[in-house]
Amino acid sequence: MRSIFTSVASRKFFAAIALVMSLSFLSAMSLSPAYAxxxxxxxxxxxxxxxxxxxxxxxxxxxxxxxxxxxxxxxxxxxxxxxxxxxxxxxxxxxxxxxxxxxxxxxxxxxxxxxxxxxxxxxxxxxxxxxxxxxxxxxxxxxxxxxxxxxxxxxxxxx
CATH class of the missing domain: 3.10.450.630 (Nuclear Transport Factor 2; Chain: A,)
Incomplete structure (x- = not known):
């Protein structure tokens, strides 16, 4: 049971990291025209x-x-x-x-x-x-x- 919990928790963790990185990337992209x-x-x-x-x-x-x-x-x-x-x-x-x-x-x-x-x-x-x-x-x-x-x-x- 523990391996399922760890697997679900790690998936959520990596999904959260991916979401933050995506939002950071999109934010940077939206700002770049002002500087470009x-x-x-x-x-x-x-x-x-x-x-x-x-x-x-x-x-x-x-x-x-x-x-x-x-x-x-x-x-x-x-x-x-x-x-x-x-x-x-x-x-x-x-x-x-x-x-x-x-x-x-x-x-x-x-x-x-x-x-x-x-x-x-x-x-x-x-x-x-x-x-x-x-x-x-x-x-x-x-x-x-x-x-x-x-x-x-x-x-x-x-x-």
Whole structure:
């Protein structure tokens, strides 16, 4: 009888150990993406800034925010609608604050690219030319292994 008890007890013990090890492994796996995120290269950051701002500008010029919304992250799409974006950026359209000329301009980063406390990539800077001064702060999240916008803060004014 003792060998049956020992066998059952040892099975339970090893099952408990296996369960703890599995949970530890799963916990480590769930944390690893937060640590595995690499910042995009300078060239990739440049592309993110320019393409996001040009998509934003095109949306303002046309009044059609569906492409901006479609290119955004899942989190952004869940919180925003075309109608909300249309209302939020009405001042760009009414003041004709369009900035298609910046696509080839140089810009200054206001801070080094970083991941914020929520794990979002933050890119901030400023474009200046004879037609417009544009300050931006863009936030991106990894969505399907691509950086997609989750926040847009743009201040544009004519000099």
């Amino acid at each position: 995120i690499d910042l995009p290269t300078d060239d990739e950051q440049d592309v993110l800034v320019r393409t996001t701002l040009m998509t934003f500008n095109d949306a303002n010029m046309t009044g059609n925010y569906s492409v901006l919304l479609a290119k955004a992250s899942k989190q952004f799409r869940e919180q925003m609608t075309v109608e909300k974006l249309t209302v939020a950026f009405e001042s760009f359209r009414s003041k004709k604050l369009f900035f298609e000329g910046i696509v080839t301009d140089d810009y200054e980063s206001q801070q080094k690219a970083k991941l914020d406390s929520e794990g979002a990539l933050v890119l901030a800077g400023e474009f200046k030319n004879d037609d417009v001064q544009l300050k931006y702060k863009l936030r991106f999240a990894q969505d399907s292994e691509a950086w997609k916008v989750i926040g847009i803060d743009v201040d544009a004014k004519k000099p």
